[in-house]
Amino acid sequence: DDSSVSPDVCIIEEEESEEDESYSGNSVDEARKLFAWLINPVIPADFFNNAWEKRPVHVKRGVPEYYKPVVSTSDIDKMLRNNNVQFTKNLDVTSYSNGKRETHNPVGRALPNIVWDYYKNGCSVRLLNPQTYIPKLALLNSSLQEYFGCSVGANIYLTPPDTQGFAPHYDDIEAFIMQVEGQKHWKLYAPKSESATLPRFSSGNFTEDEIGKPIMELTLQPGDLLYFPRGTIHQGRAVPGSHSLHITLSCYQRNTWGDLMEKVVTAAVRIAVEENIEFRRGLPQDYLNFMGIAHSHESSSQRTDFIDKIKSLTMKLFDYAPIDAAVDQMGKQFLHDAxxxxxxxxxxxxxxxxxxxxxxxxxxxxxxxxxxxxxxxxxxxxxxxxxxxxxxxxxxxxxxxxxxxxxxxxxxxxxxxxxxxxxxxxxxxxxxxxxxxxxxxxxxxxxxxxxxxxxxxxxxxxxxxxxxxxxxx
Amino acid sequence: DDSSVSPDVCIIEEEESEEDESYSGNSVDEARKLFAWLINPVIPADFFNNAWEKRPVHVKRGVPEYYKPVVSTSDIDKMLRNNNVQFTKNLDVTSYSNGKRETHNPVGRALPNIVWDYYKNGCSVRLLNPQTYIPKLALLNSSLQEYFGCSVGANIYLTPPDTQGFAPHYDDIEAFIMQVEGQKHWKLYAPKSESATLPRFSSGNFTEDEIGKPIMELTLQPGDLLYFPRGTIHQGRAVPGSHSLHITLSCYQRNTWGDLMEKVVTAAVRIAVEENIEFRRGLPQDYLNFMGIAHSHESSSQRTDFIDKIKSLTMKLFDYAPIDAAVDQMGKQFLHDAxxxxxxxxxxxxxxxxxxxxxxxxxxxxxxxxxxxxxxxxxxxxxxxxxxxxxxxxxxxxxxxxxxxxxxxxxxxxxxxxxxxxxxxxxxxxxxxxxxxxxxxxxxxxxxxxxxxxxxxxxxxxxxxxxxxxxxx
Amino acid sequence: DDSSVSPDVCIIEEEESEEDESYSGNSVDEARKLFAWLINPVIPADFFNNAWEKRPVHVKRGVPEYYKPVVSTSDIDKMLRNNNVQFTKNLDVTSYSNGKRETHNPVGRALPNIVWDYYKNGCSVRLLNPQTYIPKLALLNSSLQEYFGCSVGANIYLTPPDTQGFAPHYDDIEAFIMQVEGQKHWKLYAPKSESATLPRFSSGNFTEDEIGKPIMELTLQPGDLLYFPRGTIHQGRAVPGSHSLHITLSCYQRNTWGDLMEKVVTAAVRIAVEENIEFRRGLPQDYLNFMGIAHSHESSSQRTDFIDKIKSLTMKLFDYAPIDAAVDQMGKQFLHDAxxxxxxxxxxxxxxxxxxxxxxxxxxxxxxxxxxxxxxxxxxxxxxxxxxxxxxxxxxxxxxxxxxxxxxxxxxxxxxxxxxxxxxxxxxxxxxxxxxxxxxxxxxxxxxxxxxxxxxxxxxxxxxxxxxxxxxx
Amino acid sequence: DDSSVSPDVCIIEEEESEEDESYSGNSVDEARKLFAWLINPVIPADFFNNAWEKRPVHVKRGVPEYYKPVVSTSDIDKMLRNNNVQFTKNLDVTSYSNGKRETHNPVGRALPNIVWDYYKNGCSVRLLNPQTYIPKLALLNSSLQEYFGCSVGANIYLTPPDTQGFAPHYDDIEAFIMQVEGQKHWKLYAPKSESATLPRFSSGNFTEDEIGKPIMELTLQPGDLLYFPRGTIHQGRAVPGSHSLHITLSCYQRNTWGDLMEKVVTAAVRIAVEENIEFRRGLPQDYLNFMGIAHSHESSSQRTDFIDKIKSLTMKLFDYAPIDAAVDQMGKQFLHDAxxxxxxxxxxxxxxxxxxxxxxxxxxxxxxxxxxxxxxxxxxxxxxxxxxxxxxxxxxxxxxxxxxxxxxxxxxxxxxxxxxxxxxxxxxxxxxxxxxxxxxxxxxxxxxxxxxxxxxxxxxxxxxxxxxxxxxx
Incomplete structure (x- = not known):
């Protein structure tokens, strides 16, 4: 029931937006327009100030056809018929009922008759990297990359009426859920600790006991959008009488200051060793005898001096930090993933x-x-x-x-x-x-x-x- | 000059053949019709009696458009533009002049502008497995497999006027050269020995000195076909003023009695060992002292007995030969290659x-x-x-x-x-x-x-x- | 009880044999003398005529010190102390009681205190390739290789009083059990079928139900020898009040006519293909449609002709069989194993x-x-x-x-x-x-x-x- | 000529030192005594204050038999005879004459007759890790490890009279050259730059032009010791009429503050990411457009802010640095190398x-x-x-x-x-x-x-x- 939606989340009624038809010749500008369309009528600046990496947003748009041009259930049927789509690599068949999450993938090609037989029996279908076979999705994601400055992926989820395909869990990516067809009821839960906020890796499956009360509960209608930050625990269920088809766009996986810092400091030590003889001098001959966890409860001037020395060397690292080169390594990785x-x-x-x-x-x-x-x-x-x-x-x-x-x-x-x-x-x-x-x-x-x-x-x-x-x- | 063509090779003027339009429902029959079309007006039965694995055949057809539906030079331009065709894996750029054979492949994608620049400068272009990108060729080869009972491949060769892309050599496959566009002058040479007849592996490049006089010389016109058995040394040159585009269909690679025999006898020994204790008994303790190449010039009753024993065991092998199972292994390999x-x-x-x-x-x-x-x-x-x-x-x-x-x-x-x-x-x-x-x-x-x-x-x-x-x- | 020993097995009382002390300069002669010492007083010629690969032999020697010079329990203690002997790679700790066979190997070095603790608790100790650490055993086996013309290995077994370390099973080698210390009671059983006679691979463990009645039962005394052919099912138990230490010499593993035949016929086909064009000709185009297990119940002239052809080619193989070269491959393998x-x-x-x-x-x-x-x-x-x-x-x-x-x-x-x-x-x-x-x-x-x-x-x-x-x- | 020795290097005449015969039960104390013996009569404290990682030291001892107990030329002959010593893996045969450095290693076992034939012809012999076969050297190095707190290795060099086996070069280890037999004339050169001082990796071979004038020149007599820090360029030549046998002890390879810092900061970033959300927040969407070497010449507030942020994060790293755990990783590596x-x-x-x-x-x-x-x-x-x-x-x-x-x-x-x-x-x-x-x-x-x-x-x-x-x- 949407009335439970927390009040600080922006929920806006759709107004007509006119799409800018002229091509600017600047891929970042084009991508900006595309993102504006995606979250319309929310204003991107507001979104980034108030929600991005902070809180979920439900855009109730009231335009059921809004995302239809991107994909439809018959596109998926066609995709299975015309391509050697493989279970597990390209497609998962899953179910979640009575607290039990199962994957039913057989081995081999995901032939349409087999997939739809599972679907008939209440299983959800998840397409992995469907942009490989669905050109409009490839166009969407490829363009958005220019906006986010990182690789943008997508999964597609098709859920039979009144079923749920996945257990509560959180992911390691920023998620934009585009409801294309049907309705899905979502429950979102806060991260369980500060260290699970904006996490680096996805979680396993949670039980209902572990996740507490939802911070937000809502039903996505066709054309609606739902955004939530990585770390947000979530579960969704197709409502009785209605299947659900949605695309989950994902981005910002391992695209943090920490990821860059790894590259910066590794390279900084390497350069400091080359340029500063202090880093090349031998360790004290007896350091193994007073340092190490076995000695961590001891206090001695030797330990103090040693730790001070490490501190002093650490403080010098920034002078050798090749920040631009490290950013280029991030950029190189992006171009491989893109x-x-x-x-x-x-x-x-x-x-x-x-x-x-x-x-x-x-x-x-x-x-x-x-x-x-x-x-x-x-x-x-x-x-x-x-x-x-x-x-x-x-x-x-x-x-x-x-x-x-x-x-x-x-x-x-x-x-x-x-x-x-x-x-x-x-x-x-x-x-x-x-x-x-x-x-x-x-x-x-x-x-x-x-x-x-x-x-x-x-x-x-x-x-x-x-x-x-x-x-x- | 075609007048040098050896007299025992059938050269037949093209007559109208009416294609059977009704689909029989039998893939082998369909493939038979397709092959009949390929070598028309030569009669398949005649072909297999007189030419197959024996001698070259030049079919002068006089219908320049005959093979055009399969591929054209603009199809190749399109293929390069729309696919990530890679040098070396999918495409070779080659030249042969003054007795020197060179491959000019750069690394990476074979972008059209690059390929045509080589072509402009007199290089030949060879497409490897072009059926990956040319559906009509995939249809042709896939169908012919049903006729030959083995995998059927194709290369496409595009040669600038008055140039030659390859040195004289022979291949390990039965070759059907479909001249699609332009003209190419061919010289064919007999295998240099009985053991190079129907060879198991392709040759390296020959020099002109090594190959003697051609046994056949001819110019292919658009719509013509040239067949020659594996082991036939050949070289072809686009005639002055005319480029040349041809498809070489290939089949019967490692599809011989010997290939089957390998599987038969390996399995036969394995079964004989299981079923016949004679095969499981120990070798004589001193056999290493009278057998082996160091002893091959000796004659002794020990050697005679040993060799007789091997002969007797060899003669028993047929009783254990799992012929049907070995054929199934050939069939399994075919289905992997197909x-x-x-x-x-x-x-x-x-x-x-x-x-x-x-x-x-x-x-x-x-x-x-x-x-x-x-x-x-x-x-x-x-x-x-x-x-x-x-x-x-x-x-x-x-x-x-x-x-x-x-x-x-x-x-x-x-x-x-x-x-x-x-x-x-x-x-x-x-x-x-x-x-x-x-x-x-x-x-x-x-x-x-x-x-x-x-x-x-x-x-x-x-x-x-x-x-x-x-x-x- | 030895009274159950089958009457056709030679059991001979030990007489004094004088060892030939002069070194002949011929490694085969020397090895022959060493083997004569091993089975003394049985005459090697008799042994090979009557027992080798045919039946077990128990040599009751009555000279308890006979094999002592080769190894002793204190040698084993020394070996563990002075070398990085590893569980599983060099040493197994095993038990067999109440029909349950267990291996107790921990990970890492087989330190003496650990090994003897297991031994104290009734576990058997098996040393794998102990010649690595026991020079006299290396000398014995290295010399015997010259006699057998194949690689000779050894395991050492140390068993606590009144225990058994292994379940009934058979091995793929000719076994000579040299009882060094203590007494062990053996039960031997006939192979369960003709195809398990002189088998190519060792068996798994048998239950008592599976093996029937012993064909021979005996107690080895110090200095005794027991020979049995590969395929002989056996189990041994140290007698109450006496530990048992024995060496099992092994030879003739995969050293049979069949092993040689594998090399001979594989090479013969390869040569036949090179030398005889019949082997290089293509298979019939339609052979996959009448050969194979799916067609094995059919009878047709096509099948008959095909099978006749295979027979004829098989019969020709001997003409191409490179027997000496194949023997050299056996010899090469021996020199690698040796x-x-x-x-x-x-x-x-x-x-x-x-x-x-x-x-x-x-x-x-x-x-x-x-x-x-x-x-x-x-x-x-x-x-x-x-x-x-x-x-x-x-x-x-x-x-x-x-x-x-x-x-x-x-x-x-x-x-x-x-x-x-x-x-x-x-x-x-x-x-x-x-x-x-x-x-x-x-x-x-x-x-x-x-x-x-x-x-x-x-x-x-x-x-x-x-x-x-x-x-x- | 030793007269060219630079005056600030300590050269001390040997006096009688009495070896402490009682075993203390403390491996570090024992190792300290052993090191004192090695550099005797130089006092270890003086050595570490004045020379270690700073300058070469020549200890003229005047006791020709001093190092003889460790190894001799006949030990090396025995080692080759009794072990499967392999060229390249265990032993190199080298020469350096007329500015040309060559390695003459054949493939396979370094049989004594072969090695000495090279030696006869003026080649040097270098033994790699000879402690594998020479127990006294294993004892020496194993003990010294307890003193240095890092792995201690050794090579042995045998040089024919009036020859040189190696080109001028520097190594990445602290070197102690123990002259065992004969005499060798050494020339030492200063590192060519500050960054080649105490280097992390060994150099290639230098030409005479590249290395300038020696900073020290001396002839080692039997029983003498020569120490020099990593990075010291050196070349040595056996004097006419005298072969040379020396051991080079090596230590402190990759045992520096920088090596430890690599481990410290890599782990510190990992922990900071886990514990501090600032490290887990996403990078700015457009950072790739103003950071990177292509933008390094630009100045903008965006760049300044970005660099400041990296600085601030770097400064926080020390708070998360697991110094004791990183030291344990160094210690673990030492125990693997030891x-x-x-x-x-x-x-x-x-x-x-x-x-x-x-x-x-x-x-x-x-x-x-x-x-x-x-x-x-x-x-x-x-x-x-x-x-x-x-x-x-x-x-x-x-x-x-x-x-x-x-x-x-x-x-x-x-x-x-x-x-x-x-x-x-x-x-x-x-x-x-x-x-x-x-x-x-x-x-x-x-x-x-x-x-x-x-x-x-x-x-x-x-x-x-x-x-x-x-x-x-």
Missing amino acids: LPPVLTAEEKQCSSFGDGHRMGPNGKLISGGEITLETKIKLLRAHIVRLVSEEDSVRIYHSIDNSLEYHGEEPQYLEIAFELAPAVEHLICSYPEFIKVSELPLESEEQKVQIIGDLWERGLLLTDGILKPVIDC | LPPVLTAEEKQCSSFGDGHRMGPNGKLISGGEITLETKIKLLRAHIVRLVSEEDSVRIYHSIDNSLEYHGEEPQYLEIAFELAPAVEHLICSYPEFIKVSELPLESEEQKVQIIGDLWERGLLLTDGILKPVIDC | LPPVLTAEEKQCSSFGDGHRMGPNGKLISGGEITLETKIKLLRAHIVRLVSEEDSVRIYHSIDNSLEYHGEEPQYLEIAFELAPAVEHLICSYPEFIKVSELPLESEEQKVQIIGDLWERGLLLTDGILKPVIDC | LPPVLTAEEKQCSSFGDGHRMGPNGKLISGGEITLETKIKLLRAHIVRLVSEEDSVRIYHSIDNSLEYHGEEPQYLEIAFELAPAVEHLICSYPEFIKVSELPLESEEQKVQIIGDLWERGLLLTDGILKPVIDC
């Missing part, structure tokens, strides 16, 4: 996916136009590349060839000459503006054309219009 | 891919019809399953879930109860006739419905019409 | 282990003598090397550097030039005679000195006396 | 290696004495165990079963109940005093006897005299 960009028709035309040499019918090769100093170019997306300095070389990591399957490819990169790095920096910092190849801060014109040609060929650049073909004489 | 079947719309409707429970819009589950004792069923294809007895169980290996990528999946099988094997045997032996479920040679009606339900659910069976829905009361 | 030779002091002096360059005190290098054409040499043991032709090279496999631990080293070999093989053949065939280096059937004198130098340096040769030092001028 | 202790005859008698149940001749079990509350015990060595809390359990890591071969065993430990940890702490802190079992700070007497029994059985404890046997009634 969905590839989904290009518009126009973007294809203005990149190597549509432009360049083409093979026509009957072996007729149509030469593509040429990049010159006058060509205007920009990166395909704000987050399409990361410039990383590692193993004595400069690498441009990118997500352009990523698979729709999670980690379907190894991390992809181009290695470039050290002296070309400023050109890539310039491209990154100029985004979303087009710049002329001639503007690149490189010494020679050959270098400018060369680096842009290489990036363009890999599909990482957009040109400002189709390249002008050069007439071979 | 392309999956490509179903017609009608076949989909009459199998679990289209029939059975369906999820409609808005969570509406449409219950599928039910298999009863009266239902008439048959296997989807002649070669869709193999019944194999191994590791103390009965397994039905199949290719229904195979990937278009070669060995993209592990061997797939269902394990069934020993007593249900006769039902599967009956299905296999009845093909291509439909039989009633009730006709299966099993004791109980439950068993009959159960095994057919299991096979149908995996997509291995066709029903004679759509299943009749059962009205739930 | 214990290294144990050299006498004199042998050390006449091999590179004692002769050759020496480093004396204070960096004084004493140059060793030189091998010349006049030097007389022979192999160190009859079974010290195996000449094997494989992977297009000639290899001399040997056991000289083997570890006392089973398979402690990878197979060891020297690769030699093809044209030097006759020299090694000559050495092998001349054994046990010394020959002059000049006698080797090689073209050049350099080659003769070179190959002998290489073999001598590795320790594989004995010289006829110490090498004469050459005076450096 | 040589096992070498026990005196008396120690054997008073530990489970000599005491406890014994198996005598003829199966006669002699029951050992029993540990009671009155038994007095202490640890076998100061550094024999490390108490480590990890993976939710308490483990006692130890080196008692380590192999003489480096890392020949996996890390060895006993897992104990959490409540028994105080007993082990007490044992550690009481060392080197004997304590009564009854004194252990545990609740029950059973627990006291149990934990001591377990440790004693593993060989980790000494009793104060032989255990009193208990008479079984």
